[in-house]
Amino acid sequence: MEGVDHLAFERNKAQFDVDEMKIVWAGSREDFELSDRISRLVASDPVFRKDDRAALGRKELFKNTLRKAAHAWKRVIELRLSGEFSALEPEAYKLRAFVDQPAFTDLHWGMFVPAIQGQGTDEQQQKWLPLAYRMQIIGCYAQTELGHGSNVQGLETTATFDPKTDEFVIHSPTLTSSKWWPGGLGKVSTHAVVYARLIIDGQDYGVHGFIVQLRSLDDHLPLPGITIGDIGMKFGNAAYNTMDNGVLTFDHVRIPRNQMLMRVSQVTREGKYVHSNVPRQLVYGTMVYVRQKIVADASVALSRAVCIATRYSAVRRQFGSHNGGLETQVIDYKTQQSRLFPLLASAYAFRFVGEWLLWLYTDVTERLKAKDFSTLPEAHACTAGLKSLTTTATADGIEECRKLCGGHGYLCSSGLPELFAVYVPACTYEGDNIVLLLQVARHLVKTVSQLSTGNKPVGTTAYMARLEQLLQYHSDVKKAEDWLKPNVVLEAFEARAARMCVACAQNLSKFSNPEEGFQELAADLVEAAVAHCQLIVVSNVYALSLLHKHLGDFISTGCIDPKQGSLANEQLRNLYSQVRPNAVALVDAYNYTDHYLGSILGRYDGNVYPKLYEEAWKDPLNDSIVPDGFKEYIQPLLKQQLRNARL
Ligand SMILES: CCCCCCCC/C=C\CCCCCCCCCCCCC/C=C/C(=O)SCCNC(=O)CCNC(=O)[C@H](O)C(C)(C)COP(=O)(O)OP(=O)(O)OC[C@H]1O[C@@H](n2cnc3c(N)ncnc32)[C@H](O)[C@@H]1OP(=O)(O)O
Ligand SMILES: Cc1cc2nc3c(=O)[nH]c(=O)nc-3n(C[C@H](O)[C@H](O)[C@H](O)COP(=O)(O)OP(=O)(O)OC[C@H]3O[C@@H](n4cnc5c(N)ncnc54)[C@H](O)[C@@H]3O)c2cc1C
Numbered sequence: 001m002e003g004v005d006h007l008a009f010e011r012n013k014a015q016f017d018v019d020e021m022k023i024v025w026a027g028s029r030e031d032f033e034l035s036d037r038i039s040r041l042v043a044s045d046p047v048f049r050k051d052d053r054a055a056l057g058r059k060e061l062f063k064n065t066l067r068k069a070a071h072a073w074k075r076v077i078e079l080r081l082s083g084e085f086s087a088l089e090p091e092a093y094k095l096r097a098f099v100d101q102p103a104f105t106d107l108h109w110g111m112f113v114p115a116i117q118g119q120g121t122d123e124q125q126q127k128w129l130p131l132a133y134r135m136q137i138i139g140c141y142a143q144t145e146l147g148h149g150s151n152v153q154g155l156e157t158t159a160t161f162d163p164k165t166d167e168f169v170i171h172s173p174t175l176t177s178s179k180w181w182p183g184g185l186g187k188v189s190t191h192a193v194v195y196a197r198l199i200i201d202g203q204d205y206g207v208h209g210f211i212v213q214l215r216s217l218d219d220h221l222p223l224p225g226i227t228i229g230d231i232g233m234k235f236g237n238a239a240y241n242t243m244d245n246g247v248l249t250f251d252h253v254r255i256p257r258n259q260m261l262m263r264v265s266q267v268t269r270e271g272k273y274v275h276s277n278v279p280r281q282l283v284y285g286t287m288v289y290v291r292q293k294i295v296a297d298a299s300v301a302l303s304r305a306v307c308i309a310t311r312y313s314a315v316r317r318q319f320g321s322h323n324g325g326l327e328t329q330v331i332d333y334k335t336q337q338s339r340l341f342p343l344l345a346s347a348y349a350f351r352f353v354g355e356w357l358l359w360l361y362t363d364v365t366e367r368l369k370a371k372d373f374s375t376l377p378e379a380h381a382c383t384a385g386l387k388s389l390t391t392t393a394t395a396d397g398i399e400e401c402r403k404l405c406g407g408h409g410y411l412c413s414s415g416l417p418e419l420f421a422v423y424v425p426a427c428t429y430e431g432d433n434i435v436l437l438l439q440v441a442r443h444l445v446k447t448v449s450q451l452s453t454g455n456k457p458v459g460t461t462a463y464m465a466r467l468e469q470l471l472q473y474h475s476d477v478k479k480a481e482d483w484l485k486p487n488v489v490l491e492a493f494e495a496r497a498a499r500m501c502v503a504c505a506q507n508l509s510k511f512s513n514p515e516e517g518f519q520e521l522a523a524d525l526v527e528a529a530v531a532h533c534q535l536i537v538v539s540n541v542y543a544l545s546l547l548h549k550h551l552g553d554f555i556s557t558g559c560i561d562p563k564q565g566s567l568a569n570e571q572l573r574n575l576y577s578q579v580r581p582n583a584v585a586l587v588d589a590y591n592y593t594d595h596y597l598g599s600i601l602g603r604y605d606g607n608v609y610p611k612l613y614e615e616a617w618k619d620p621l622n623d624s625i626v627p628d629g630f631k632e633y634i635q636p637l638l639k640q641q642l643r644n645a646r647l
Pocket of ligand 2: 107141142143144147148149150151180181182183240245425428429430431432433434435438522
């Protein structure tokens with residue numbers, strides 16, 4: 001049987017309506033139709049070809065990115081995917097997603113524009129946004145420096161107010177204050193939102209955002225006092241090297257006072273600092289916005305990897321042939337199922353949790369407009385925690401999918417090495433995942449400590465209100481099927497998270513200096529934060545494989561006993577058997593084109609071996625039969641061996 005027939009056979013086994021599931025995955029029929037239309041449009045456009053990326057050098061790769069971005073922008077205008085004075089339409093975002101190549105446009109639309117929208121005054125928005133919307137200026141987000149990324153309060157770039165000229169002087173006082181990493185900065189951006197310490201009359205008012213022009217709009221040369229370049233090759237060959245992450249230093253660069261983003265705080269003509277009656281953390285608002293977007297995107301990256309690994313596992317056969325019959329499909333091995341199916345479930349779970357987080361984010365944004373800041377800590381904790389949880393699981397999941405594809409998974413033509421290399425920095429950018437979990441832990445410990453003062457926990461920490469009950473809880477699971485009841489699973493997760501948080505809070509109270517205690521117990525705090533974030537995912541969807549993976553937590557906190565742990569495992573095995581006939585159909589429901597998947601192993605038609613064989617011959621090394629360098633380096637060796645043999 002050929003790979004093609006394997007997948008057709010698998011598709012016939014499905015026990016649900018794949019077309020209906022496609023709508024569920026997309027979110028609505030309208031979203032499905034939009035994704036379907038845009039993905040086909042991209043796949044059929046030769047400019048958006050991407051199968052040649054792995055063999056391109058950095059310069060060609062970068063120029064190819066500029067070409068794609070310019071072509072994409074042309075399509076956006078032709079298809080009217082962008083309103084003259086409005087932000088991009090969802091179609092444009094879909095186009096970017098299916099073009100599938102990181103570019104300066106991500107930072108322009110994803111951070112520069114949102115920073116002005118969120119932190120600029122109405123007047124500043126009126127001035128800058130129309131230019132940005134038409135891409136007559138191109139911006140980036142210049143926050144991180146050589147010496148500080150996680151610790152935003154530690155940034156060193158200064159913006160000193162000069163009352164004589166009504167300007168700020170932007171300066172990089174040290175080597176470590178060089179801006180380092182911003183995407184789009186290295187070669188493209190004309191402008192940046194630069195984060196710098198505001199200094200007025202010798203006093204330091206902390207980090208604020210400033211709009212700074214970097215390059216001439218005529219000849220693209222850096223403006224006086226500005227030094228810019230690319231920071232160099234990054235992990236993976238093509239991957240994130242399509243992006244010009246940059247370095248930037250300022251030598252006393254002057255900008256008008258009205259280019260400080262002044263929605264949260266202002267500097268008057270007289271040099272008076274005025275802080276509006278809003279939390280200072282609103283300056284971090286762009287990061288919260290992007291963290292939410294990253295969570296929404298995690299399911300996309302993970303589902304791509306799972307789609308490739310599932311289809312290939314159905315095509316691939318090893319061992320088990322009797323009397324010359326077919327060997328076993330590797331998807332039928334229980335070990336393969338126990339590694340693959342939880343990832344398949346996670347991709348769906350992250351899809352739903354991403355939707356939920358979008359709802360939470362939209363809600364907090366509406367409240368902020370009405371000057372209600374009460375849910376900001378919850379929004380910060382949820383975006384930070386779920387960004388950390390989903391990106392870690394997705395990066396690990398992509399790598400696991402590569403291993404699930406055996407040797408062929410290591411080939412670039414499997415699509416998996418590049419997917420991993422592009423995705424893995426998501427664990428670091430927009431907040432290192434451990435640093436973000438510590439922010440969640442801080443929120444949890446605060447919630448626990450406020451319980452005694454009668455403060456009612458809300459949102460995702462509402463379960464803490466039942467602390468007494470959760471501390472007494474012991475699961476009453478008696479048979480494997482009991483683990484199928486959502487409430488049974490949810491209570492176990494709540495009790496585990498609550499107990500881990502309370503244990504941390506109790507241990508912290510033993511320290512006279514809370515900050516010292518927090519440092520000392522950081523590893524436990526991170527685990528408690530993970531337990532809480534997993535609970536958020538579980539309360540939105542699924543769970544048993546997580547329970548099995550973290551069985552130690554559940555048993556050591558006394559929520560369940562070892563017998564109940566093995567019943568969960570038994571139930572998990574039953575579930576794998578139920579997923580098995582539906583696996584290929586479940587990944588078909590993502591509705592990904594072969595262009596988007598970019599993988600021979602994950603081809604929709606399953607025609608893996610002939611295409612792998614064909615692809616190998618396209619490698620530049622196979623352009624000549626005898627390799628370049630043979631005469632200089634190989635032939636002399638061979639001749640020498642011949643001489644030695646004669647001796
Ligand atoms: C080629 C094809 C092209 C196609 C083109 C098509 C055309 C275009 C079409 C479409 C384009 C589409 C575009 C797509 C958009 C895609 C977007 C995605 C882009 C992703 C790219 C990402 C690139 C990466 C960027 C970056 O990394 S930017 C830098 C990010 N940096 C960080 O995240 C730093 C992390 N550190 C911090 O956030 C903070 O320093 C901290 C760790 C939170 C600590 O801050 P600190 O002030 O020290 O606070 P604390 O003292 O710890 O806490 C005090 C207090 O504040 C609360 N807090 C902290 N943060 C927040 C917050 N954010 N909000 C609210 N509250 C906060 C904290 O809880 C404490 O509260 P309490 O006092 O109450 O305890
Ligand atoms: C591909 C990519 C694109 C990027 N794009 C941009 C951009 O467009 N604009 C921009 O401004 N920045 C950008 N960044 C920078 C990014 O935001 C930072 O790298 C990130 O916030 C992490 O900060 P750091 O590099 O200072 O890590 P560090 O904080 O130096 O982390 C190093 C190690 O220290 C640990 N650590 C740090 N602090 C603590 C703590 N308090 N407790 C325990 N452990 C700790 C971390 O967990 C990590 O293991 C980008 C980075 C990458 C990789």
